[in-house]
Each structure stands twice: as structure tokens, then as C-alpha cells.
Amino acid sequence: MRIARIIEYFPPHVGGMERHGLILSQEQVKLDHEVDVFIGYGGNNANNMDNIANDANCESDISNSRHSHNICKFALYRAPLQFLPLYGKIRRIWFNFWAYNKIKKIHKKNPYNIIHLHGDFIEGYFGGKLSEKLGIPSVITIHAGLNKQLLKPKNVSYFKNISKIICISEEIFSDLKGIGIPEDKLAVISSGIYLSEFKKADNNKIVTLRDKYFKPIIISVGVLRPAKGFKYLIEAFEEIKKKFKGATMIIIGDGPDRMEFQKQAQDIKNIHFLGCQNHGKIIEYLKSADIFVLPSINLPQDREGTPTSIMEAMAAGLPIVATKVGGIPYLIKDGINGLLVSSGNSDELTGAIKKLIDNPELAKKMREQNLEDIKIKDWSVITGMVIKVYRMLL
Numbered sequence: 001m002r003i004a005r006i007i008e009y010f011p012p013h014v015g016g017m018e019r020h021g022l023i024l025s026q027e028q029v030k031l032d033h034e035v036d037v038f039i040g041y042g043g044n045n046a047n048n049m050d051n052i053a054n055d056a057n058c059e060s061d062i063s064n065s066r067h068s069h070n071i072c073k074f075a076l077y078r079a080p081l082q083f084l085p086l087y088g089k090i091r092r093i094w095f096n097f098w099a100y101n102k103i104k105k106i107h108k109k110n111p112y113n114i115i116h117l118h119g120d121f122i123e124g125y126f127g128g129k130l131s132e133k134l135g136i137p138s139v140i141t142i143h144a145g146l147n148k149q150l151l152k153p154k155n156v157s158y159f160k161n162i163s164k165i166i167c168i169s170e171e172i173f174s175d176l177k178g179i180g181i182p183e184d185k186l187a188v189i190s191s192g193i194y195l196s197e198f199k200k201a202d203n204n205k206i207v208t209l210r211d212k213y214f215k216p217i218i219i220s221v222g223v224l225r226p227a228k229g230f231k232y233l234i235e236a237f238e239e240i241k242k243k244f245k246g247a248t249m250i251i252i253g254d255g256p257d258r259m260e261f262q263k264q265a266q267d268i269k270n271i272h273f274l275g276c277q278n279h280g281k282i283i284e285y286l287k288s289a290d291i292f293v294l295p296s297i298n299l300p301q302d303r304e305g306t307p308t309s310i311m312e313a314m315a316a317g318l319p320i321v322a323t324k325v326g327g328i329p330y331l332i333k334d335g336i337n338g339l340l341v342s343s344g345n346s347d348e349l350t351g352a353i354k355k356l357i358d359n360p361e362l363a364k365k366m367r368e369q370n371l372e373d374i375k376i377k378d379w380s381v382i383t384g385m386v387i388k389v390y391r392m393l394l
Helices: 016-030 047-055 089-109 121-134 153-159 170-178 195-199 203-212 230-243 258-264 279-288 308-315 346-358 360-377 379-393
Strands: 002-009 034-041 074-078 114-118 138-142 164-167 186-188 217-221 248-252 271-275 291-294 320-323 338-341
Touching (some): 002 016, 002 089, 016 034, 016 114, 016 379, 034 089, 089 121, 114 121, 114 379, 121 138, 121 153, 138 379, 164 170, 164 379, 170 186, 195 279, 203 279, 217 230, 217 279, 217 308, 230 248, 230 258, 248 279, 258 271, 279 308, 291 308, 291 346, 308 320, 308 360, 320 346, 338 346, 346 360, 360 379
Parallel strands (some): 002 034, 002 114, 034 074, 114 138, 138 164, 217 291, 248 271, 291 320
């Protein structure tokens, strides 16, 4: 099967959707499918993309945007005009317009069987038009909560020519069903993780990292934008430092609000903004930490899905503090494998984090529960579900 994947951001850019697109491509190549990935940003120097090449017995640098199927079953195409500002609407529309035309051109010489998009309304519109033009089915995966302002029956038309919509969470499924999209056009398939990556992490490196920081170590991973709620986490950490003076906060990720968050945290000791890290290093940091926190909030135009970062924290055996938004409550059961708090409430975040620090037995119980619960999220299982969707459409 030849698959055209359209995804604006790709590793090494840090984010759940980016990681999802990379790993799904990797798993599909393992199953002997050909995957062309069309990206707007990323790909260059993406060390963890080497795994795709290795699995396909490919010795070429697949992070090169000119890489082709001459050697393996993976190709990466990167949009031009990289100077356009990241995260902007102009860049997003330009990227989708470019991908539309690039895929149409390649399809004439080497036809695709299916188009798989990652995004929401804009991608649904362009991808649907492309699907109609080429006469092949299209699938879109919606990763984050949808913009409430666009959740109106009249906007169902954006997905008119999309064959199947994969929702990362039950909340997204309910939102789309609520505006009139037929239930049989929807499917719920979450992201996944590689459990094997966590099992083979280098314990010596983990110990070295842990020894580098004061304890307890609190960690968060995500794109530094308003919807991830880092403002409230920094406020909570400032309060935590009053009781636990040696506490450390590690924040991994980059984004449009990094400078603002760093300014907010400038007078608080032991907050470390580490920026983008390769995935192997993120696993090491997770396994060296004591508590994982994801303080997401739902904004009208940017809402949480089912965070990969939480699943990876579960696989690292961390107790979790998170907010009751998006697909988070489907992963975290309050008091069982983590603590859930109201979004936008730094006081509740502070209380939950203190509770875990003060109750090591509770934290241990949650660690063990997370290591058990995460087993059903391995990428081999998730990929099989996606391929099954493809085959039903062909």
C-alpha cells in the first residue's frame, strides 16, 4: 500500500502529533507499506528518524528532503519557504496548498492508495479536495480538541470529502458527532508508545541525570504555548518551593511562549527549560524524575487531545498530576494512577503535587498502576487499528 501522509510539524520539533506521525510511519514501513511524508517543518537532523531507515534496511539519510524510495519504503518531502513564521495561519494554509500540489504531481507517476492527514478543519478541506481530485480515499487524524468556534453544523462541509475521521479521544468523537458528522464516519484510535524504548533505556545515564538535580524532580513535556498551561505550573512550583526548597522543575519542549514563561520563572530557583530534546533523552529525563505534571487548559481555539506525554510518563512509571481536560480523564483515573485537578488553577496543582511528595506510598502505588495500564497502548496495536481502517476504505 502506498500512503501519502500530510503533517505540518514533524520531529525533531517536540509534540504529540509530531511523534505520532513519525512512529506511525515507522510502523507502516515495518509492515512493508510505502510511506511518503509531506511536512511543513522539521525532518532536518531528526536523529530518531534513523529507526525508520534501519527498519527498512536503508543506509541513506532519510532526514534529507530529497530522499526517495530507491533504497527504502520511506520518503520525506519538506515544504519550501521555511522563513514563514511558525504556528501562523499563513504558513499553515501555504503548507496545505503546497502538499496538495506536490502529492498531485507525484501521484501521476507513482499512484497512492490512500491519503492520511493530521490536523483538523483546514487539513480536512485541502485533503478532501485532494482525495476527490485523485479519486482515492482519505483519512484524517484529529489530535487535539477542536476549536469551539468552529464546532458548528455548517462546518461539517470541511470534512465532506474525507472518508474517515480518526479521533484521538472520546471528547473529539463526541464533538464531531454533536455537529452532525455520522457516527460511522468516525473512529476513536489514540496515539501509542514504544514500551520497548522505556525498557532498554540506559540506567547509568538515568542515574547520572538524577544525581545532577536537587530532589524531588518534577517534570513536564510539551509545546510551550498557552493551552499547555505552563503559566499555572510555574505559579504552583513557586509555592512548592516554600515547603520543599530543594525541589527541581524540568520543562522539556519549545514553542511560541518560551520567552514569556522563562521571564515568569526568572526569579524562581531550580526551574530548567531544556528546549527540544531527542526522544531517547526525553525518556531518560522522565525515568530520572519523581512526578510528571501536565497542566493543560482548554482554549476555544486550542484544546487538549489525548496527550502522548502522559502515556510516556505512564510508561516511565511516574505518578501523574494533570488537569480534567480533553482525553486526559480517559488515561488518568483520579486517585488510582494519578491526581486530576481543575484547569487554570495553580492552587489545586500545588496541593496535588505536595500530596504526592508527602505520600511516597501513594506515589509508588500510582507508578505500579501506570506501568500496568500502559500495556494496551503499544504502537504495534495502534498501527494495526489504523491499517484496518485503511483496508475498510479500499
